[in-house]
Amino acid sequence: xxxxxxxxxxxxxxxxxxGRLAQFTGQALAGVVSPPLYTRLIAAQMIRIGYFSLPVVxxxxxxxxxxxxxxxxxxxxxxxxxxxxxxxxxxxxTRELGPVIAGLMIAGRVAAAIAAEIGTMKVTExxxxxxxxxxNPIKYLVVPRIVxxxxxxxxxxxxxxxxxxxxxxxVSVYNLDFNGTSYLKNTVDFAHQDDITSGLIKAAVFGFIVxxxxxxxxxxxxxxxxxxxxxxTNAVVASSILILAADYVLTALLFHK
Amino acid sequence: xxxxxQLIGVKKRFGPKVVLDxxxxxxxxxxxxxxxxxxxxxxSVTIKSILGxxxxxxxxxxxxxxxxTHINGAxxxxxxxxxxxxxxxxxxxDSLPVWENVAFGLIQGRGVARAKARxxxxxxxxKVGLSEDVAFxxxxxxxxxxxxxxxxxxxxxxxxxxxxxxxxxxxxxPIMADIINDLIISTVKDVGxxxxxxxxxxxxxxxxxxxxAMLYGGKIIWxxxxxxxxxxxxxxxxxxxxxxxxGPIKMAVKA
Numbered sequence: 121x122x123x124x125x126x127x128x129x130x131x132x133x134x135x136x137x138x139g140r141l142a143q144f145t146g147q148a149l150a151g152v153v154s155p156p157l158y159t160r161l162i163a164a165q166m167i168r169i170g171y172f173s174l175p176v177v178x179x180x181x182x183x184x185x186x187x188x189x190x191x192x193x194x195x196x197x198x199x200x201x202x203x204x205x206x207x208x209x210x211x212x213x214t215r216e217l218g219p220v221i222a223g224l225m226i227a228g229r230v231a232a233a234i235a236a237e238i239g240t241m242k243v244t245e246x247x248x249x250x251x252x253x254x255x256n257p258i259k260y261l262v263v264p265r266i267v268x269x270x271x272x273x274x275x276x277x278x279x280x281x282x283x284x285x286x287x288x289x290x291v292s293v294y295n296l297d298f299n300g301t302s303y304l305k306n307t308v309d310f311a312h313q314d315d316i317t318s319g320l321i322k323a324a325v326f327g328f329i330v331x332x333x334x335x336x337x338x339x340x341x342x343x344x345x346x347x348x349x350x351x352x353t354n355a356v357v358a359s360s361i362l363i364l365a366a367d368y369v370l371t372a373l374l375f376h377k
Numbered sequence: 378x379x380x381x382x383q384l385i386g387v388k389k390r391f392g393p394k395v396v397l398d399x400x401x402x403x404x405x406x407x408x409x410x411x412x413x414x415x416x417x418x419x420x421s422v423t424i425k426s427i428l429g430x431x432x433x434x435x436x437x438x439x440x441x442x443x444x445x446t447h448i449n450g451a452x453x454x455x456x457x458x459x460x461x462x463x464x465x466x467x468x469x470x471d472s473l474p475v476w477e478n479v480a481f482g483l484i485q486g487r488g489v490a491r492a493k494a495r496x497x498x499x500x501x502x503x504k505v506g507l508s509e510d511v512a513f514x515x516x517x518x519x520x521x522x523x524x525x526x527x528x529x530x531x532x533x534x535x536x537x538x539x540x541x542x543x544x545x546x547x548x549x550x551p552i553m554a555d556i557i558n559d560l561i562i563s564t565v566k567d568v569g570x571x572x573x574x575x576x577x578x579x580x581x582x583x584x585x586x587x588x589x590a591m592l593y594g595g596k597i598i599w600x601x602x603x604x605x606x607x608x609x610x611x612x613x614x615x616x617x618x619x620x621x622x623x624g625p626i627k628m629a630v631k632a
Contacts, residue, residue: 245468248430252462252541253531254454254486 144336151256151263161264162271169230169265169331170272174279176229177222181280184217185209185287193296205298206306209288214315218281219273220367223326226273227359231334234265235355238338239348247339262339266331273327274320281319318374325370326363333359379442381406381539381571382427387436388595389422396422397433398595409565409572411582411603413617414592415626420575423592424541427573428460429453440539458486461537461570465544467528469516475502475527476512482535501530504567505560522553526560533564540565542574546581558584579618591617593626 192208238261241247250257285307292298334355341351382404389397396419404410414420425431427438429445438446445456461482469478477484479501480494489497499509505526516524525545532540545561546554558581565572576582582589583603590600591614599611606618616624 241470244466245464246470248425248428249462249464249468249470249531251430252428252457252460253482254457255481256454260485 140340141336144339145332147258148262148266148332148335151259152267154259156259157267158260158264161260162267165264165268166272168233169226169268169327170276173222173226173229173272173276176225177276177280178283180221180225181213181218181284182287184221185213185284185289186291188212188217188284189288189291189296193292202296205288205292205296206303207310209292210285210307210311211315213284213288214281214311214319216319216367216371218284219277219319219322219326220363221284222273222277222280222323223330223363223367224360226269226276226327226330227333227356227363230269231330231337231355231359232352234331234334235338235341235352236348238335239341239351242339242341243344243347257339262331262335265335266328269327269331270324271327273323273330277320277323278316281316318370321374322367322370325366329362329366330359333362380404380439381408381441382573383437383439384423384427385437385439387423387426387433387438389419389426389431389433395595397426397436399436400592400595400597402590402597402600404571404573407569407571408588409562409574409586410588410590411574411576411586412590412592412597413577413579413582414575415577415617418592419595420592421543424462424543424573424575428457428462428541454486458535459538460541461532461535461539462541463525463528463532463543463545465547467516467521467524469524469527469531471516473516474512475507475514475516475519478516478527479512479530479534481531487535498530498534501534502527504533504564505530506556522549522557525549525553525557529557529560529564533568533570536568537570539571539573540568542572542576542585544576544578545574545585546576546578551580554578554581555584561585579620 188209189205192205193202196202196204238247241261247257247261250260289300289303292303293300337351337355337358341347380403384400384402387397387400400423412420412423422431426433427440433446436446437444440456440459443456445453448456470481473481476495476498479498480489480491483489483494483497484491499512502509502512507523507526507530511519511523516527519527542561545557549557561572561574562585572585574582574585583606586603588600589603589606590597592598593613599609599614601609606614609615612625616626
């Protein structure tokens with residue numbers, strides 16, 4: 121009997137979690153579309169989420185583009201298809217690796233920071249204090265972060281895409297003896313508008329996931345320093361998993377033939 | 378005359394744990410009521426229920442005769458403008474300088490222009506004995522006692538009709554505690570507010586209140602004018618105010 125009780129309890133816990141998250145998401149979305157919108161806070165968050173993530177996104181994109189070029193060259197070499205490097209690099213970066221790498225970097229950097237900040241505010245009663253000052257904590261804390269992340273991520277990804285392609289170019293031209301001019305020409309000719317926009321749409325969704333997970337886990341943290349630590353871990357793990365899951369779903373939807 | 382705040386049969390449970398089991402309490406206009414009780418008896422839950430941070434499972438909460446138990450959104454914001462609160466740990470926003478903490482309710486809640494709100498904030502800081510230099514520091518640079526003062530200035534910044542004090546003297550040395558008690562008395566009188574405090578510091582409770590209510594087992598088991606607390610004839614109150622380990626109150630060791 122105990123065995124079934126445990127299963128039941130686990131199922132109920134999971135359902136309660138999903139319910140709470142759905143409710144939280146609903147409140148956040150309602151907050152986005154209803155005034156007031158705190159533009160000053162959105163701008164501040166865009167600097168924190170977007171601008172300060174540029175170095176880490178740029179560096180990882182550069183190395184990803186480089187290693188992609190190297191792998192495609194070595195793999196293509198087996199059946200005499202080394203020349204395909206520029207095409208595969210631009211396709212892989214814009215459609216897939218650009219947004220996913222940026223998303224995972226933001227998950228580590230931003231989801232953790234948001235969860236830690238909001239979690240600390242929660243356990244020190246700062247969120248209750250907002251309520252007593254006639255300020256809706258969802259609108260004041262969650263909405264600016266979500267809006268800023270959804271706007272920043274496509275911009276970050278566009279920059280990351282360019283740097284990723286540059287990484288592939290540098291490795292191909294300086295290490296693999298490609299001709300620079302024809303490498304760039306092949307890249308530009310091959311890439312479609314759709315490849316780039318699909319990646320940017322993904323990026324916006326990933327931004328939403330990261331900000332939402334950071335805020336949700338922060339808001340639900342309890343019990344002091346350890347609780348905040350757990351919230352931070354959960355925010356990073358949950359947003360990373362959801363990014364990869366959403367990536368599959370979005371790819372299936374965007375490239376549905 | 379309608380009471381400022383009235384709680385009727387307020388109940389709240391968390392899982393299997395019943396915290397409030399039918400709390401009835403009336404707080405008259407411009408009075409100062411202190412709720413006493415041991416740790417974990419639901420003092421904070423009572424205040425948070427009035428503020429709408431926690432939703433009670435049953436019962437009614439009236440403010441100025443208006444039922445606020447289930448209101449939301451804009452109606453809730455309107456009622457919240459009547460309240461100010463001093464939190465136990467001060468709960469200052471550490472991302473904002475002191476003056477913006479004090480002016481927060483004015484800027485965000487009431488749409489006062491920043492420059493004007495800053496002037497008001499500096500006036501309020503002066504009222505709690507803090508100079509203008511403090512206004513531009515960050516809360517982390519202040520001592521616990523100074524943070525309490527800033528918290529108090531924030532609570533009174535928008536001239537609230539009702540002010541809540543959550544353990545205002547906990548964690549302060551006796552002298553600073555007395556200073557905060559004096560500030561509470563003077564500021565409450567100054568803005569003509571109704572005050573509701575929760576504490577287990579009997580020195581503070583006697584000093585700042587004109588009525589005391591004791592919460593035990595999820596109910597108000599005794600209430601009366603502060604002067605009568607020593608003649609309550611209630612063994613629970615007797616034990617609590619004299620801080621005796623022996624008596625009818627059994628402290629739950631496990632939460």
